[in-house]
Amino acid sequence: MKINEFIVVEGRDDTERVKRAVECDTIETNGSAINQATLNVIAQAYETRGVIVLTDPDFPGDKIRNTIQKYVPGVKHAYIDKEKAKNKRGKIGVEHAKLEDIKEALMNVSTPFEEGHESISKDVLIDLGLIIGKDAxxxxxxxxxxxxxxxxxxxxxxxxxxAFGYTEEDVRNALSDNEGSEL
Known part of the structure; x- marks a missing residue:
């Protein structure tokens, strides 16, 4: 599978793992202290071929993702589930994910809409037990x-x-698909 966009990852081990899963070019942030030069490279890459952000499913990864999103609105996002990115010792990172899980994440990228677009309300999430409740x-x-x-x-x-334009119906359908899952 070939990916045209640049894929932003955190480090060299992530690059090696992603390149084993797909044919692509990567940009490394070299950790959560992403600098202005790297942000400029990402902005240029976005203008030429597009960018997909694939960071670790942890707090530092989210921080990097948010920094990039603020600097380069419109980048695409790919997510790997935390459980699928853990090694045997419990360390979390893209470099620990199975190649199939990396491919799946890259096939399911999301692009955020402009800020201010509200497709679902907090009240709906409360009613669905996603914000308040023992199983939230x-x-x-x-x-x-x-x-x-x-x-x-x-x-x-x-x-x-x-940001990704999901509606109440989308959320209800996703939750009903998971009714058989353990809560």
Whole structure:
């Protein structure tokens, strides 16, 4: 599988793993302290061929993703589930994901809409038990996997759903598909 866009990853090990999964060019952020020069390279890459952000499913990875999104709005996002990016010792990173999981993430990229677009409200997420309730965290994790938007707390989930244009119907359908899953 060949990917035309540049794929932004955190480090050399991520690049090696992603290049084993797909044919692509990568840009490395070299950790969470992403500098202005790297942001400029990402912006230039976005203008020429497009960019897909594929960072680790952890706090530093989310921080990098948010920094890039603010500097280069419109980049695409690919997410690997936290459980699929763990090694035997519990360390999390793209470099630990199976090649098939990397391919799946890259086949399910999302592009955010402009800010200010609200396709779903906080009240709907509360009614669906995604923000408040004993199983809210687990429901958010299931929804994140189903919609390929990664893990989120309640506020982040609302922002992601609106950014990617998911509707109440999309969320209800995804949750009903997961009714057989353990809660």
């Amino acid at each position: 965290r687990h429901k958010r994790a299931l929804l994140g996997r189903k919609l390929h938007i990664g893990h989120s707390n309640g506020k982040q989930l609302l922002n992601k759903l609106n």
